[in-house]
Amino acid sequence: MNERVVPIRYGHPHGPACSIRSPGTRPDQIDSGRILQAGDHLFHAGDSISAPCLVVGGVLKSYVSDEDGDEQVIGLHMTGDIVGFEALVRGRASCAIVALDTAKVRKIASRAAFGGQTEVMSDSDVILMGMYRELLRLTHLLRMNRGPTEGRLARFLLDYGELQVQRGCSREEFLLPMGRRDLARYLGLATETLSRLFGRFRDRQLLEADNNHIRILDLDGLERLAGMTCRGPLNSA
Amino acid sequence: MNERVVPIRYGHPHGPACSIRSPGTRPDQIDSGRILQAGDHLFHAGDSISAPCLVVGGVLKSYVSDEDGDEQVIGLHMTGDIVGFEALVRGRASCAIVALDTAKVRKIASRAAFGGQTEVMSDSDVILMGMYRELLRLTHLLRMNRGPTEGRLARFLLDYGELQVQRGCSREEFLLPMGRRDLARYLGLATETLSRLFGRFRDRQLLEADNNHIRILDLDGLERLAGMTCRGPLNSA
DNA sequence: CGTCATTTTGATGGAGGTCAATGAACGTGG
DNA sequence: CCACGTTCATTGACCTCCATCAAAATGACG
Numbered sequence: 087m088n089e090r091v092v093p094i095r096y097g098h099p100h101g102p103a104c105s106i107r108s109p110g111t112r113p114d115q116i117d118s119g120r121i122l123q124a125g126d127h128l129f130h131a132g133d134s135i136s137a138p139c140l141v142v143g144g145v146l147k148s149y150v151s152d153e154d155g156d157e158q159v160i161g162l163h164m165t166g167d168i169v170g171f172e173a174l175v176r177g178r179a180s181c182a183i184v185a186l187d188t189a190k191v192r193k194i195a196s197r198a199a200f201g202g203q204t205e206v207m208s209d210s211d212v213i214l215m216g217m218y219r220e221l222l223r224l225t226h227l228l229r230m231n232r233g234p235t236e237g238r239l240a241r242f243l244l245d246y247g248e249l250q251v252q253r254g255c256s257r258e259e260f261l262l263p264m265g266r267r268d269l270a271r272y273l274g275l276a277t278e279t280l281s282r283l284f285g286r287f288r289d290r291q292l293l294e295a296d297n298n299h300i301r302i303l304d305l306d307g308l309e310r311l312a313g314m315t316c317r318g319p320l321n322s323a
Numbered sequence: 324m325n326e327r328v329v330p331i332r333y334g335h336p337h338g339p340a341c342s343i344r345s346p347g348t349r350p351d352q353i354d355s356g357r358i359l360q361a362g363d364h365l366f367h368a369g370d371s372i373s374a375p376c377l378v379v380g381g382v383l384k385s386y387v388s389d390e391d392g393d394e395q396v397i398g399l400h401m402t403g404d405i406v407g408f409e410a411l412v413r414g415r416a417s418c419a420i421v422a423l424d425t426a427k428v429r430k431i432a433s434r435a436a437f438g439g440q441t442e443v444m445s446d447s448d449v450i451l452m453g454m455y456r457e458l459l460r461l462t463h464l465l466r467m468n469r470g471p472t473e474g475r476l477a478r479f480l481l482d483y484g485e486l487q488v489q490r491g492c493s494r495e496e497f498l499l500p501m502g503r504r505d506l507a508r509y510l511g512l513a514t515e516t517l518s519r520l521f522g523r524f525r526d527r528q529l530l531e532a533d534n535n536h537i538r539i540l541d542l543d544g545l546e547r548l549a550g551m552t553c554r555g556p557l558n559s560a
Numbered sequence: 561c562g563t564c565a566t567t568t569t570g571a572t573g574g575a576g577g578t579c580a581a582t583g584a585a586c587g588t589g590g
Numbered sequence: 591c592c593a594c595g596t597t598c599a600t601t602g603a604c605c606t607c608c609a610t611c612a613a614a615a616t617g618a619c620g
Contacts, residue, residue: 150466158469160462175455181462217454218412224461225397225418229387231468232395232511235576266599274469276577281600297585297599472608503567513609518568534567534617 119192122146122185128169130182135173137193138213141165144189145263149271150181159271161223162186162264164249168194168216186264231274238273239283240311243293247302258302265298356429359383359422365406367419372410374430375450378402381426382500386508387418396508398460399423399501401486405431405453423501468511475510476520477548480530484539495539502535 119142122128129135131150141163148161148169160181163169169191172180194212230238247257262269270280284295292308294301302308356379359365366372368387378400385398385406397418400406406428409417431449467475484494499506507517521532529545531538539545 150462158466160465171455171458174451180459214411217458218408221408221454221457221461222417224458224465225387228397228461228465228468229395231465277599278578278601279576282576285600514567515569515610516608519608522568 119190122189122191124185124187126185128183128185128191129179131179133179134177135170135179136177137173137195138168138170138216139191140194140212140216141167141169142190142192145186146183146189146191147186147264147268147272148181148183157271159268161220161227162268162272164263165253167219168213171213171217171220174213186268227272235273235275235279235283236286236311237313238275239280239287240292240308242269242273243300243302244305244308244312247305258305260300262298262300356427359426359428361422361424363422365420365422365428366416368416370416371414372407372416373414374410374432375405375407375453376428377431377449377453378404378406379427379429382423383420383426383428384423384501384505384509385418385420394508396505398457398464399505399509401500402490404456405450408450408454408457411450423505464509472510472512472516472520473523473548474550475512476517476524477529477545479506479510480537480539481542481545481549484542495542497537499535499537 122144128139128146143165146163146169147159148163149157149159151157161169163183169183170179172178195210230241246262247260250260251257264272266280267277270277273280275283284293287293287308288295290304290307292302292304292311294303359381365376365383380402383400383406384396385400386394386396388394398406400420406420407416409415432447467478483499484497487497488494501509503514503517507514510517512520521530524530524545525532527541527544529539529541529548531540
């Protein structure tokens with residue numbers, strides 16, 4: 087509605103408006119997409135939002151800020167993920183979402199789709215699936231946040247590698263889309279601890295890590311470490 | 324819908340999770356309602372399930388077992404909650420659900436409800452709401468599992484008191500439906516730590532705790548402690 | 561009363577958070 | 591091009607909090 091900060095706007099500061107238009111755009115998809123630059127917020131906590139968004143490309147993070155200012159990362163969202171489910175229920179965002187690099191998002195069906203007027207198998211199922219994936223991701227993250235820290239990082243790297251494969255990229259070598267700080271907050275660690283973990287992994291020849299450029303040398307070794315914490319999908323459905 | 328629920332029965336610190344499903348009882352055989360005794364499983368991880376269940380009364384917990392045997396409590400589910408969303412997507416349970424005391428559950432709409440059935444406010448909305456509440460609960464729990472342990476317990480007690488109020492009971496005095504062990508695992512603590520927390524709270528005149536019988540003496544004090552961790556609903560929507 | 565599960569209490573060690581300093585990468589402006 | 595500031599990653603020193611081990615206390619129940 088009318089809020090102080092406009093939640094989803096389709097004009098962006100610089101760059102051509104709505105550059106790429108997906109081929110199969112259906113009539114009820116009012117939105118052809120919005121481009122976010124690194125650091126741009128899709129919305130802030132408390133903003134009123136009208137529809138969930140599909141992440142078409144790039145990476146975003148969702149976070150909440152504690153009263154003492156430092157933020158806690160709730161999720162990392164990449165291509166194919168859906169963010170902003172709150173739109174379907176209470177219409178206001180419960181956490182902020184910000185782009186980590188250049189990203190593109192597209193609004194998807196509003197609540198009306200659940201009514202049953204249009205052909206339903208499309209967006210409503212997308213939303214249902216996305217919501218379910220989010221449930222899986224959260225339970226997974228929850229389990230990750232207990233147990234030894236080495237297992238958390240190992241599990242994360244393996245899961246991320248798995249995502250890479252699904253995307254047609256290499257499982258062993260990739261660029262992490264987020265900085266140490268965000269990753270640490272996602273795993274529930276201090277950045278220093280995370281740094282030490284990378285160091286330890288490097289010492290043990292488990293991987294090479296030049297900043298965000300990761301090269302995994304010993305998948306089995308990581309798997310063994312990760313097994314100490316838990317198993318489960320980061321994003322499998 | 325909102326049935327008056329039998330107050331929580333006291334008396335059995337649930338036995339050693341008699342984990343075997345009663346013969347002849349398949350997870351799918353729940354039509355107008357099913358009664359579970361303390362220790363009965365609604366389903367186990369991996370079971371195939373056909374529809375989500377509404378908790379009509381009582382308390383259940385969901386958990387996963389690590390390979391080394393000890394379990395991790397993912398959720399505590401009470402009247403009005405929905406469990407088993409996996410039925411809508413992949414048809415197999417991803418965690419086990421067991422009754423902590425006598426509980427009643429009822430199957431709700433299967434996926435077909437999303438198909439194009441007419442009335443909008445029906446089961447599909449119930450499911451959507453429930454799923455969303457689950458999302459909220461998980462993000463909340465996630466935030467709880469970081470930060471000082473005192474804050475976690477304080478927050479939990481306050482949230483639980485809030486639930487009591489919604490249920491028409493006292494915010495300051497109630498019976499916890501789960502044992503120390505389960506509560507500890509829910510909060511991500513060792514049982515000894517939880518015990519010590521209760522002891523410390525008692526020393527500071529924050530509450531009286533006779534086993535599961537809790538009487539809160541200083542709401543503000545708890546609130547202050549809880550503030551150090553995070554805010555957020557256990558079950559608000 | 562004896563057995564078993566749960567809770568409580570004590571003692572100990574270690575994992576990881578905090579504080580602090582250094583180093584590397586990257587502008588920005590002179 | 592270089593000095594400077596800023597941000598982020600790394601490394602070190604320290605110390606707290608909490609898990610772990612162990613044992614006693616409480617309670618449930620036959």
